[in-house]
Amino acid sequence: MKASSEEREPLLENIRALSQPLRNRADLDPLVETLAGARIVMLGEATHGTSEFYLWRAAISRQLIEKHGFDFIAVEGDWPDCYRVNRFVKNYPQSGERAREVLCGFDRWPTWMWANWETVAFAEWLRKYNCGRERAAGFYGLDVYSLWESLDAIIGHVRATDPQSLALAERVFGCFQPHDRDERHYARHTAATHQDCADEVVGLLLRLAHRRPRHEADPEGDFDTEQNAHVMVNAERYYRTMVAAGPGSWNLRDTHMMETLNRLLLYHGADSKGIVWAHNTHVGDARATDMRRAGMHNIGQLAREEWGADLVRLVGFGCHRGSVIAGRRWGGERQKMPLPEAPAHAWEGLVHRALGDDGLFLFDGEGGCDQFLQSRGHRAIGVVYNPQYERFQYVPTELARRYDAFVHLEETRALHPLHIEASREAEPPDTYPWGF
Incomplete structure (x- = not known):
């Protein structure tokens, strides 16, 4: 079949050439190898309510912990709540018997960010992994609220x-x-x-x-x-x-996150290594977005400036369409909402047009990234979302400067909350625990 004029566009051809398949965990190996030598690895998300972002971050983190000796996960969550998870995964006295019970203690809105079955599965795995180990991997919160x-x-x-x-x-x-x-x-x-x-x-x-x-x-x-x-x-x-x-x-909050991350690294020793889970707006270098003009910085930028690019790896995540958990207003009832297809001119829309499938991109400075230095919209959805205002949910981004790697998911599903507001007897979803 003859290629269409769209398929001959240099940018789409460049996207195809740089992409790597992402079908299963084995396809993460090239990414994990690029992350293994860093002191700090940050794994983002385009929304706070997408199941696959949590699952792929967990899969990457599991390999970094098991194979490369990373010491802790630090997430965009409150310190006291996350410290209870830390005690659980390290099996400290009176720390709880089941991850679900511990995570039901997250009662600050939006509860679904960490009180979800995806995090339950990861916490249960981490507790089993830590069993009998002298140097157990931890789970901490970075936020300031x-x-x-x-x-x-x-x-x-x-x-x-x-x-x-x-x-x-x-x-x-x-x-x-x-x-x-x-x-x-x-x-x-x-x-x-x-x-x-x-x-x-x-x-x-x-x-x-x-x-x-x-x-x-x-x-x-x-x-x-x-x-x-x-x-x-x-x-x-x-x-x-x-x-x-x-x-x-905003700047005070991300500075606090960076200070907390530094304290965790100092506490865990000179050879310690940490993984951060946070939204792309915190993880991706702010200097590669319109945040810079607004006088805003974030933890990804601060880490690169303080530790140097060789010791910091930033990984962004995006998706083309699907569903998401969010509220229509701050403090409002959570809802499962449709996630419309990304516009054709945004990064997610371009990758969809080029691949029509999941893909992994490594921006390693070896050439072929020039097209990814253009500033284009990149989806960013927080805990408050309204699908009819979707066009306002895109951050101008130079993708290859904002991240060291980018994970594109063609279609995603909404996160699976524990439903702690309605019932503590909620059953896990059919596919739980997703291979853990």
């Missing part, structure tokens, strides 16, 4: 192990108590009165950083407590910054 949860965790820790710090922790609690766990109320109050709790949370952090209590049931208890204090300091600043226009709160 958990002001109240981190304070609760600190009070619980110091009450049990460090009574001398309890009075200071309770003083911090008293400072925040009038705001009834409402971050927006606290932010508005500080903007109106110029009175805040910054000195109190910094004082608590300094106190906790200089004491060394014993944690009988948790080898990482001291690190956990200190990290919760760091979260509180940055969360307090984040919510105050949030009321002002501009990129300040």
Whole structure:
């Protein structure tokens, strides 16, 4: 059959030439080999509600942990919730018997991001893998939102192990108590009165950083407590910054993520290696998008700048069509929504036209990537989504500068939530646990 004029387009031909098939886990080998020598590997996602993004990230991470000695996963999630998963996968005392029970503890909206069957399967596998190993692989949260949860965790820790710090922790609690766990109320109050709790949370952090209590049931208890204090300091600043226009709160959040990642690497030792799971908007280098013009940075950019390109690998994920879990407004009911076909001019649309199938792209600087340096739309869906506004969900992106590799999935399915809002008796989906 004679090729159509569309099929002869240089860009489509270039996409075909650079693509590698992605049919099963064995096809990940070339990607895993390029990631193995890095200190930091970041694995993205184009939405927060797509099953395949979680499954492929888990498959890549499993190989990096099993074959190349990576020490932990750090995800776009709250520290206290994710630390409970860390205790579970390392089989610490009183850490729970089933991953589903532990993940049902994620009760901050959007619960489905981590309270889902895909994460249950990975956590169960990681617990089995860690069994009997002296150096167990961990699971941690990078995010900055958990002001109240981190304070609760600190009070619980110091009450049990460090009574001398309890009075200071309770003083911090008293400072925040009038705001009834409402971050927006606290932010508005500080903007109106110029009175805040910054000195109190910094004082608590300094106190906790200089004491060394014993944690009988948790080898990482001291690190956990200190990290919760760091979260509180940055969360307090984040919510105050949030009321002002501009990129300040975004930049503070991603700077906190980078600082947390660095603390995890330091804690795990000079030879440690970590994997990050977060949205493409955090993972992909912001300098290759319109975020740069807006004065925004992200953890992918910060990691490259601090550690150097040789030690950092950024992997983006995208899809052409399918379904997704999201809410139509912040805090709203989650829904399974259709994910329309990507427009022909966007990166996902171009790869669809060129391949019509899943594909893997490695941008290794060996040539053939010039066409991928064009700025084109790249799908980005968060936890709030409305399909009729799909055309606004694309970030101008120079693909080969934003990522070191890109995974394209032709058709994807919605994530499988645990349905913890409605019922704790939900059954796993038919294909669970997806090969784990």
